[in-house]
Amino acid sequence: YYYGYYDIEFYTKQGLTLGYNGSITPKSGKRTTNISVQRVENKLNVGGSTTQYNASLQDLENFSQTLRGQFAYNYQGNYGPLSSIPPTSNAQATVTHSSGTESQSYTYNHSGTGGTASSQGFGFSDTRSFGIELQNSFNATVTRSNSSYGGFFSSNSTGSVNDQLHWASRGADYMLTFDKTYATQPFGVNKEPELQVRPDIFMPHFIFPLSPTLTIGQYSEPQTPETTSRADIALNMGPLLYRSFLGDFTANATVNQFAYGTGDLKASVQQQMSLNTQIGNHVTNNVTYSETNYNGPAAVPFSTLDLQDSQNTKFASDIIRIFNGDIYNLNFTWTTSFNGLAQPVSYQLAARPTQQTYVALQGSYSPGPGLGFQSTNVQFSTPFGRGSWLQFVGDVDWTNHARIENKSIYYSRIIGDCYEIQMQYNENSRTVNVTMNLLAFPSYGTSFGLNTGGGSIIPSSFNGYNTPY
Numbered sequence: 001y002y003y004g005y006y007d008i009e010f011y012t013k014q015g016l017t018l019g020y021n022g023s024i025t026p027k028s029g030k031r032t033t034n035i036s037v038q039r040v041e042n043k044l045n046v047g048g049s050t051t052q053y054n055a056s057l058q059d060l061e062n063f064s065q066t067l068r069g070q071f072a073y074n075y076q077g078n079y080g081p082l083s084s085i086p087p088t089s090n091a092q093a094t095v096t097h098s099s100g101t102e103s104q105s106y107t108y109n110h111s112g113t114g115g116t117a118s119s120q121g122f123g124f125s126d127t128r129s130f131g132i133e134l135q136n137s138f139n140a141t142v143t144r145s146n147s148s149y150g151g152f153f154s155s156n157s158t159g160s161v162n163d164q165l166h167w168a169s170r171g172a173d174y175m176l177t178f179d180k181t182y183a184t185q186p187f188g189v190n191k192e193p194e195l196q197v198r199p200d201i202f203m204p205h206f207i208f209p210l211s212p213t214l215t216i217g218q219y220s221e222p223q224t225p226e227t228t229s230r231a232d233i234a235l236n237m238g239p240l241l242y243r244s245f246l247g248d249f250t251a252n253a254t255v256n257q258f259a260y261g262t263g264d265l266k267a268s269v270q271q272q273m274s275l276n277t278q279i280g281n282h283v284t285n286n287v288t289y290s291e292t293n294y295n296g297p298a299a300v301p302f303s304t305l306d307l308q309d310s311q312n313t314k315f316a317s318d319i320i321r322i323f324n325g326d327i328y329n330l331n332f333t334w335t336t337s338f339n340g341l342a343q344p345v346s347y348q349l350a351a352r353p354t355q356q357t358y359v360a361l362q363g364s365y366s367p368g369p370g371l372g373f374q375s376t377n378v379q380f381s382t383p384f385g386r387g388s389w390l391q392f393v394g395d396v397d398w399t400n401h402a403r404i405e406n407k408s409i410y411y412s413r414i415i416g417d418c419y420e421i422q423m424q425y426n427e428n429s430r431t432v433n434v435t436m437n438l439l440a441f442p443s444y445g446t447s448f449g450l451n452t453g454g455g456s457i458i459p460s461s462f463n464g465y466n467t468p469y
Contacts, residue, residue, distance in 0.1 A: 001025045007038065015041035015049065031061045040078040052078040052087075070094045086114025102128045119145035138163045158183040173198040177217075186222035189305045193217055208240040221302050228301055229261035247277030247285075258296070258306055266296020268308060282324055289316045314338045327352055342367040357382045373398040387414035414439070 007019030019038035025031065038054040059071040070093070077087035090111045097104045107123040121143035129135045139162045146155035158181060165176040178193040194217030203210050213234040220227040238252025253271040258264075274288040294308045315337055322330040328351040335343050344364040351359045363376035376396045384390035391410040397403045407427040414420050422435040 001027070013044060015043045017041065019054075030063075031059065033060075034058045038078075042078060054078055066099050067095070067097050069096070086116060088113045101130075102126070116149055117145070117147040119143060133168050135166045136164070137166075156184050170200070172200055183222075186225075188221075188223075189302065190220045190222070191217055192220060194219070208238050209236075211236040219302070219305065221304060224303055226301050226303075230305075231259045232306075233257045247275050250274045250276075260301050262301045264297060264300050266294070266300075266306070266308060268295070269293045282322060284321045284323075286319045286321070287316070288318075290314070354382075375399075378404075384411065385413075388412065 002022070002024045004020065004022035007017070007021065009017040009019070011017070017038060017040045019036070021034075021036045023032070023034045025033075034057070036054075036056045040052045040054065041049065042052055043049045053075065054077060055073075055075045057071075057073045060068070061071075062068045072092045073090070075087065075089045079085045088111070091109065093108045095106045103126070105123075105125045107125075108121070110118070110120040112118040121141060123139070123141040125140075126138045127136070140160065142157075142159045144155070144157045146153070148154075160181040161178070162180075163178045167174040167176075175196040176193055177191050177196070179191040181188050181190060194215065197214045199212060202212055213232075213236075215230075215232040215234070217230060218227070219230050233256070235255045236252070237255070238250075240249075240251045242249040251271070251273040253269065255267070255269050257267045270290075270292045272288070272290045274286065277285045277287075279285060291312075291314050292309070293312045294310070296308065298308045298310045315335070317333060317335045319334075320332045322328075328349070331346075331348040333346045333348075337343070344366045346364040347362070349359075349361040353359060358379075358381045360379040361376055363373065365373055375398065377393070378396055379391075379393045381389065381391045389410075389412045392407070394404045394407040397405050405427070407425070409425045410422070411424075412420060412422045418439055420437040420439055422433075422437070424433045425431075426433075
């Protein structure tokens with residue numbers, strides 16, 4: 001089975017582009033090959049006209065019921081008008097053997113950017129299942145990269161080995177991990193090895209759920225360098241649910257206690273609480289509070305593992321929502337970080353004055369002298385005659401005599417149920433886009449302008465306000 005077509009593109013300043021795309025599949029279905037080639041005549045290059053090429057090749061072959069291969073090659077020499085980027089190439093090959101209980105995969109990849117940078121790598125993975133309760137996954141990679149820019153040459157070789165043994169028993173879940181990276185320029189954290197234990201059932205009759213996790217192992221950070229043992233006891237508490245006349249109260253917390261072979265200790269406590277109150281059929285109030293407390297050195301003994309902030313934090317917010325089905329929805333949000341500074345109050349309004357008209361406002365109010373209302377984002381969408389729509393997005397700058405800035409206007413009209421004309425104006429980019437679609441042939445159309453971004457400018461989340469709350 002064969003299918004192919006040609007591409008012809010003409011640019012008044014750049015030149016002519018000729019392309020070919022083809023796909024071939026034997027009747028057996030064991031192989032599928034796709035090829036794409038593009039010849040670009042570029043007259044915009046400095047020094048005269050040049051010819052550049054873009055090409056891609058993809059091949060998928062099923063050697064047998066358990067063995068298959070994937071091969072791909074991409075070359076890009078042209079990135080469009082006024083772009084002078086060195087050509088890049090990328091080649092990938094994967095051979096996979098898979099049966100019911102095991103799978104092996106061999107990979108190779110090579111990439112290059114002109115004569116300035118290149119990299120290649122080999123990989124092997126093996127996944128085996130020894131039953132419902134025991135599985136093992138092994139991965140190994142070797143990569144080498146080098147680059148040369150402005151007379152400066154650098155190279156790096158890395159190799160990594162990762163093995164995970166998972167055992168799920170009736171009482172607990174165990175994960176044994178060995179992860180180590182070898183590199184000319186060392187980085188990361190090695191696990192040599194790490195054991196993680198999660199009990200399936202822990203104090204099931206407690207007033208709220210408790211979920212502990214124990215992690216112990218030997219770790220090394222070659223770039224520091226530091227090698228030592230580490231233990232982490234994590235306890236997730238909650239959620240605690242309580243319903244009263246004030247509303248629905250929810251609370252949960254996470255506690256971590258770290259201990260290291262160097263004698264260092266540190267801990268963290270994170271907690272969140274919320275109270276959601278329903279007032280009648282048109283008002284809700286939601287209060288949330290979160291707090292994080294740290295104890296111990298922030299970046300000791302490892303500089304990248306178990307990092308902690310040096311300061312404790314608190315945060316609270318209050319959201320009042322006033323709504324009436326899908327007719328309007330008004331939100332007021334107050335926040336505070338308990339730092340003694342007044343925080344802005346944000347507001348959002350989404351309304352549907354008519355069945356086909358939408359309006360949205362969004363902004364904030366900053367308390368304090370010389371502040372107040374700064375800017376309000378306005379969006380609306382409305383019919384503008386039969387088969388026509390008008391949409392608008394802009395910002396009202398209250399500090400500049402309520403001047404409307406960042407305007408974007410979109411107009412669409414359907415003519416005779418066969419043609420659709422779309423026009424868009426964007427003030428920031430100073431562009432006008434005009435698009436004409438043939439509705440009888442949706443895949444055919446023409447566009448005019450600096451950009452071809454015809455389409456609705458109203459965000460999808462705004463359009464979603466027509467659903468009942």
